[in-house]
Structures are given as structure tokens and as C-alpha cells.
Amino acid sequence: MGMAIQAVAFAILSAILSLGQIFMSAATFQDLILTLQHYWADQGCVLMQPYDMEVGAGTFHPATFLRAIGPENWQAAYVQPCRRPNDGRYGENPNRYQYYYQFQVMLKPSPDNIQELYLNSLRHLGIDPLVHDIRFVEDNWESPTLGAWGLGWEVWMDGMEITQFTYFQQVGGLECYPVTGEITYGLERLALYLQGVEDFQQLIWSKSGTSVVTYADVFHQYEVEMSAYNFDYSDVPALFKQFDFCETETTRLLAASLPLAAYEFVMKASHAFNLLDARQAISVTERQRFILRVRTLARGVAQAYYESRKALDFPLADAEIKQTFLQEVMSGE
Amino acid sequence: MSNNLLFELQTEELPPKSLSQLISQLVANVRLELNKVQIDFTDIRGFATPRRLALIVTDMAARQPDQVLERRGPALQAALDQDGEPTKALGGFLRSCGLTDISQLQQQETPKGTWLVYEQHKAGAGVGELIEAVISQSLANLPIDRKMRWGATRTEFVRPVHSAILLYGDEVLPARFFDCDTGRVTLGHRFMGQGETCIASANDYIEALRAEYVIVDFEERKSTIRQQLQAIATQENASIVIDENLLDEVTALVEWPVALSGGFDPAFLSVPEEALISAMKSHQRYFHLVDKAGKLLPRFVTVANIRSTQPDTVIKGNERVISPRLSDAAFFFRRDQESPLQSNLVRLESIVFQAKLGTYRQKAQRISALAGFIAEQTGIDVSMAQRAGLLCKADLVTGMVGEFPELQGLMGSYYARHDGEALEVAEAIKEHYLPTFSGGELPQSGVGQAVAIADKLDTLTGLFGIGQPPTGSKDPFALRRQALGVIRICIESGWQLDVKATLSFAATQHNGDFGTEAVYDYMLDRLGSWYQDQGIPADSFAAVRNSNIPVVDLRDCDFRVRAIQAFRQQPLAASLVAANKRVANILKKTNSQPAAVDPGLFIEAAERQLHDALGKAKILLQAKHSDNQAFYEQQCLVLAGLQAEVDRYFDGVMVMADDPAIRANRIAMLYQMRELFLGIADFSLLQD
DSSP: OHHHHHHHHHHHHHHHHHHHHHHHHTSSHHHHHHHHHHHHHHTTOEEOOOOSSOOSSGGGSHHHHTTTSSSBOEEEEEEEEEEOGGGOOTTOSSSOOSEEEEEEEEEESOOTTHHHHHHHHHHHTTOOTTTSOEEEEEOOEEETTTTEEEEEEEEEETTEEEEEEEEEEEETTEEOSSOOEEEEEEHHHHHHHHHTOSSGGGOEEEEETTEEEEHHHHHHHHHHHHHHIIIIIOOHHHHHHHHHHHHHHHHHHHHTTOHHHHHHHHHHHHHHHHHHHHTTOSOHHHHHHHHHHHHHHHHHHHHHHHHHHHHTTOTTBOHHHHHHIIIIITTTO | OEEEEEEEEEESOOOGGGHHHHHHHHHHHHHHHHHHTTOOOSEEEEEEETTEEEEEEEEEESBOOOEEEEEEEEEHHHHBOTTSOBOHHHHHHHHHHTOOOGGGSEEEEETTEEEEEEEEEEOOOBHHHHHHHHHHHHHHTSOOSSOBOOTTOOOOBSSOEEEEEEEETTEEOOOEETTEEEESEEEOOTTTSOSEEEOOSGGGHHHHHHTTTOOOOHHHHHHHHHHHHHHHHHHTTSEEEOOHHHHHHHHTTOSSOEEEEEEOOGGGGGSOHHHHHHIIIIIHOOEEEEOTTSOEEEEEEEEESSOOSOHHHHHHHHHHHHHHHHHHHHHHHHHHTTSOGGGGHHHHTTSEEEGGGEEHHHHHHHHHHHHHHHHHHHTOOHHHHHHHHHHTTGGGGSHHHHHOGGGTTHHHHHHHHHTTOOHHHHHHHHHTTOOOSTTOOOOOSHHHHHHHHHHHHHHHHHHHHTTOOOOSSOOTTOHHHHHHHHHHHHHHHTOOOOHHHHHHHHHHHSSSOOOSHHHHHHHHHHHHHHHHHTTOOHHHHHHHHTSSSOSOOHHHHHHHHHHHHHHTTSTTHHHHHHHHHHHHHHHHHHTOOOOOOOGGGOOSHHHHHHHHHHHHHHHHHTSOOOSSHHHHHHHHHHHHTTHHHHHHHHHHOOSSOSSHHHHHHHHHHHHHHHHHHHTTOOGGGOOO
């Protein structure tokens, strides 16, 4: 009898504790990041830090783009700030910013239970899938500039896209084997939900005692100024020159067999292109040509990176996967 | 013995737009493969949800029928030598059959002698042996745009496959698909189900999954959703607008549909409702509600894939999503109206229509001039047509069309009205893309028709001019549809438009020496197939196309084709057509030229009678042209009136008379008669 009561009490206590933990875990924007980091670290991911350059998406981070190439295993998770100059609205749109955060997870090879792993991460954030309408809606991904494509979904929660989910099929023009599963959370949109507010600006970034710091406190001025820069003040002729410079630099570094260094200039070229695009400085026909130029660079980097890993005999690869890769994938190329 | 067979592939979420096609194709493939291996069955029923493709084959036979395979060997004569010993030929044949003695072979009598044959009795294979290949082949033959791989497997499918069920009655048939060994376990609803579920037998499948919150039958789910949508409409005292494509897509996105309605701020209703509907439909897959007058209500219906424990939370979430979407639309609508449509023309310079055909700015100017030319011919206000032509592409650079490309034309018309352009101009901007699909709605206003034709003919002459006409498989500029659009507008608008002259005008506007012959022929070919689609045979149109009156006014051409079509149904048509064929042949052989007929050279009475009849007919045929089908039917009747004289003529007159003068005179009369007919159509081309 005593034992039973004790057991019930324990169950209730642990339920309260876990509930408390769940609600606590998503109370602020930074808690959201911390919870995801803990969760994915527990799944065996290498926690990386954001790449310190301007990128349009977490996919550009070398921990995804380059690691997706070749037969080596890799699991990583990281936050990546993203810049999409065209999406600037001077801080006036409730959920569209030119600078925002993604939480990126890449699992290679993609495990069979990758969808369940993802849904469990939502449960950790306090999202109950019996309350919300969570769906995987077809959304295939193609990055013409990276010479990459994959198939997958956007994940909807009550109609809002909160995550992109992609199985990479090709990167930098190279077939992906094994396949990388990429999970990209839109952190601000997820936070809107968890915090029950309508506008990015209202998000609570951190809370300590009675002191509250909001997303607006951290970023609003930046968003307004950067929108002005992107749309009104960027120096178009200088950006064109910058693009050309990055292109020649990539080519030069590839010739020197320095793919990682060359890749940084691909990222810079891509950002220069996005800035020019925001100024509508690139016409439709030219646009196609610019995309091709970046793609050529990205392909060159992918190939060079592949060669460099091959020279090291793919140290992170499973023996069996490596063999299949060399026999079936590369023999077809 | 027969039983029901169940096959299920449990997958990750399949693409909704192709789901119903995927399952119907799988069913068709399995049907074909089973027929190939001669396994009998009554029917195959397919099932599809976001996470599974399945099918049940009913009353499927357990085995193939037994078969007798016959192999013919050497002739009996060649099998044994003089000593009665087996020859090399016989030995080789026996070895190839795996036999040892001639007694194992049968003798077959043929007209050419006796032959040895081997009758191999093959017992029919059982379902268990055949089914894996049948299904593998059916899966391999599915039309999948893009296959994918996952993990470290080398197999490929639409989306990752997790398990496969293969049950014959209640027995698992062992097989392997996409690295999955078959069993009887599947998954129910992703959240409401209990997880893994065992299927006891093929007959239990539907209900076992229903208990796990999955309606496996696509059509049943679809009608459930339809009922739920209607119920909400009734409850809200409104009408629901159900786009069938959207309904299909939504059906493919849920296993357990629950329709929920929500609302948005009525202030958004100041934005054109087409834009609001686009935002709801294309981005969110929402259905919309309208009031009794058909006006959009600030409501929407979403179909969730769960019976939520807190439906209000789901609704509130959806309301929170649609609001920024609509506010983006409102933002674009406001910003687009800050500058007049005309000011967008400058920005059209940066959009290339086609590398060799210039920018949209240049195209707009060409459309404007061409629309003016058309208006002049057809009595439409020229300045309106020119204005509408100039502005018709100006909305391509607006924020709204950038966000919702399907609203092109429509937004332009809103903005034109806002700018104070004439209503006719605004309407024409909206209508000029019509028809947007084969058989689609046509522009109704005269100015709209002029601009629609101008836009399409500009594209047609341009692409033919630079040597990029459509090919069998490639038609990126939809020239087929555009040519057909011009044809339908010309015929249905009731204009007398000279298509040839209009094409010439269009061609000369391009920067290059573009001809019009190829486009003109292409359009007439399209016209011919358009008639065929309506059940008017190709020869009726060919008869008109090859008459002496070139097809330049498509409406007039249409009257003639329909009059010919009516005429050929009449009993006397056959002999007139035969006479025309005969005359055409004679004239072809004699390579004749027009010449005067001299009645003084007539010998037979039939000659004079036909001559008189032709004379009368000629006068009747010169009746004042009136613009309708009845006019040509009347003309055909006049020609039909010649039948008796024509028949009598061919019965009694030998055209190829020995006397060259008489012969020439007869040929001259036939020539005149032929010309008379050719003034309407080439009747000799009509087939029986």
C-alpha cells in the first residue's frame, strides 16, 4: 500500500517535473535554441557554430554543403543566421525579415526514423501533436546556384510552415550517396507559436527575473537599417565588381587546390548576387547568366572538395558504404 | 481455388498532386502483369493515403493454369540413319531438351512430312512464386517524375518506403520490395493511431486501418471532406466554393480529415478578392466561403489531418498564418497603386520576352499597334485598342503579380481602373490572356478580343520568324493554344478580319525579315483539327481550304465549312461529288486553261442543257453575299440543282471527242463548271 502511494506520488511528481521542463524549455527565444541544441546533441550530432559569413540559408554552411558530398558519415546541428536582402520589409511585416535564424540539422546517412526524431524534437519543445495539426507537405528543394536538389516537405503546424525537410539527391552536381537528411527549423516562426504572439518583434529573447529582452530590442533597428541598405543604399557598381572579384578568386584558389578557401568566395559571390537582385540591378536574362556563373563555381568547389577527401581516403566513411560508393556511384560518373 | 490479395507499401508522405494518378497507374500495371502471367482475378481496388499505396486483388486464383509447351525437333526422316540409329540432329535436339531417347518425343504429321516434337508439360506456377515479379514490375513501371533515394540504400522510389504487406487471404507471401521483407504490419495514423498494427487478412484491411484513424479509400475520404465542407457552409449560412483540383490535393494530404473554419480581418476585403482567394488557396490549401450574392466572406475552411483535442488552437494557428499572407497582399496592392500602370512601362524594358524578340516593352508596343490595326478593320475604337495593348503587360512588374503570377491581367485591370483608364481598356487588359486553356472562356469585349488576337499573333509570327515553331513534344510558348485562341475568337466574335493581312502586319513589326506563310499554314492546320474535334471530318474543311476563295476571313470560312457539312448529308450530294472528281481528273490530264465556250460547237442536247443550267446557276450564285451560313447553304442548293444536267451530260457526251475543236470546247465548259464549284469549295476532295 505504502509502496503504491509512493509510486503514484513519484509518477505525479515526475509528470509535473517533465511538464515544467517542457513549458520552461520554450519560454524564450534563447531557450528554444538551447533545447534544440541539447536534443540534437543527445542524438549524436556535432554541435557547430554559425558560419561567420553572409549566407542565404543554413545549407550554405560547409558543415552541410560540403559534408553532403562523398561517402563519409556526418551528423551536425547548428544555428545559422540567414540573409535574404529581398525579404526586407523595414521591420514592418510581422514575420518576414531580411535577417533571421535557422536551426539546421544534417544527418548523413539519413536514419530510417528521421521523421520521428524530428517530431520528438517538437515534443521536447512542448508541442503536443495531438493538439496541433502537423503535416508533411510536399516541397522539393532546388538551389540552382549550388547545383543541388532534393526531395522532401515543408512541415506545417496548424497551417504554418515551421520546418523544411529535405533528402539531398545532388549537391554541386555530384550524386549524394549516402543521402543526407536535412532539417531546417525557422526559429522565429516556431517561437511565435511557442510564445503565442503575432509579430517577431514581440518575441521574448531572454528573461531574467523581471528583466525581459525582446526580439525588437535586439534586432529592430538593424532590420530597418539593413532594409534601407539593401533597397536604397547599396553600391551597385561596387557590388558588380565584388562579384567579379569573388569569381576570379574562386577560380584561382581552386587551381591551388584549396577548396575550403575557394568556397568562402562562392558564398561571397552568392551574397553579392542577392544584394544586386534586391536592387533589381539584374535583368531576367542576365539573372540566368549570373546563376550559372555561381553554379559553375559551386561545382568546381564540390569536385575539388571531393578529390581532397578522396586523397585522405574518406576518413569518416563506413567501410561498406565507402565500397558501395566507389563501385556503384563513382563508376557511373 | 481463389482468395483476396492485399499489397501495401507504407511510405513517408507522398506528393499530393500525383497521388491519385500514382495509385490508378499501379492498379493498371498490376492488372496488366497478372494478365501476362495468366492469373485470374475479378477486380483490383486501389487505396492511397499520404503514407501508403495499397491494393486488393479480389478472387485471385492460387495458380496459373498448367501449360503445354511445344518444341519442334528434326523431321523424322532426318532423325534416324539407314541403320535406324539416331543421327547427330536428333542427338542434339534430345540434349537441348534434357532428354535421352526418341520415345520421349511425339510425332506430328504435317503436309511436309512427319516431324518430331517435344511436348513439355509445365505445371502452372503458384501465386507465391509469381507475385513478387508481378508487383516489382508494376512498381518499376510507375510514371514518377523524380525518384529519390534515402539513407544508404540503393533503391529508389517517390518517397522512402518503410514496410510492405503482402497477404494472400490471411497468409503472408514472402517477397522483398525496396529492401523491405513483406509481412502483415503497418502503421495507422501518425498521431492518433496506436503505432504498429497487424492486418489479419486481406479482407480486414480497410476496417483495421479505420480503427487506427486512417480512411484508406481515396474516394471515400474525398466525399467525407465534401460533406464536411458543405456542413460548415450550411452552419455558416454561406456557400462553399469547391475547386475540384484543390479537393483532390487536400484529400491526398490527410488520412483522417477534419474540416475546420476560421476567419480573417474583414478589413482585408478591400483587396481584390481574387488575390485573397489565391493567397488562401495556393499557399494554404484553404477553401473559401461566399455569401448568397457570391461575394467573398472573411472566412476560410482548412482540412486538418487530426481530430485535435483542442480544435480552437488549430483554428487560431491557421488564422495567425493567413493574416500576414493577406497583409502582404494588401501591402502589394497599396504599393502597386502608388504609381500609375503606365509608369511600369519603363521597367518592362528589363524583362525579356524572348532573346531575339526583345523585351516586354517592345512587345507591348507591337501589341498596341497591331491591336489598332485590327480595331480599324473591325470597327472597334482604335485608340482604346492601342491603349489597352500598350498597358496589357504593365502589371507583370507589380508586386502583386510577382507574388501571385496567376493574377496577371486581372491586377492590371484593377490598377487601370484605379488610374482612371477607360473601362473598356481595363476590361481588355483583364481579358487579353483568354482563352487560358483549350476550350476555355473567350474575351467578351471587342477591345479585349482585339488585344487578345494582337498578343497571340505577335507571339506566333515572332516565334515562327526566328525558327522556333512548336514541335510534336515541345511548345514552350503554348503556340498551339494561342493559334486556336485566335481562331475561336475570330469565328465567335463575328468579325470580318483579314487574317492574312493581320499576320503580315504582325510580321513586319518584328525586327527581322519574317514571312507569314508557315504561320498561316499552321493556323489553318489547327483550324482543321479544331473541326475534327467537333466531329466535322477533315475533308469538309479541306474542300473549303482548297477552294478558289482563300481562307482569310475565318468566320466566312466557318459558314462555308458548316454549309458543306450540311450539304454532303443530302442524297444528291454523292453524284455531284463524283462528277467533280471526274471533271477534276479530266482537267488535270488536259492541263486546261480558261477559255470561252462556243455554243455553236455543241452537238448533243445534253451539252446545251448543261450550258444553260450553268448560265442560270452563275447568275444565281452572284446573289448579294450575306454574312451567314444560310447564304452558303443556298449556294450549295444552286449547285445541287445542276445534278440532273450534269448526270445527263456524262451519260450522253463523250468529252474527249476526236475533233480537237469540239474537244476543246467541251473541256472549256467543264472548266467553267469546275470554277463555279470551286467558288465555294473543292467538292472533289469530299470522300464518301
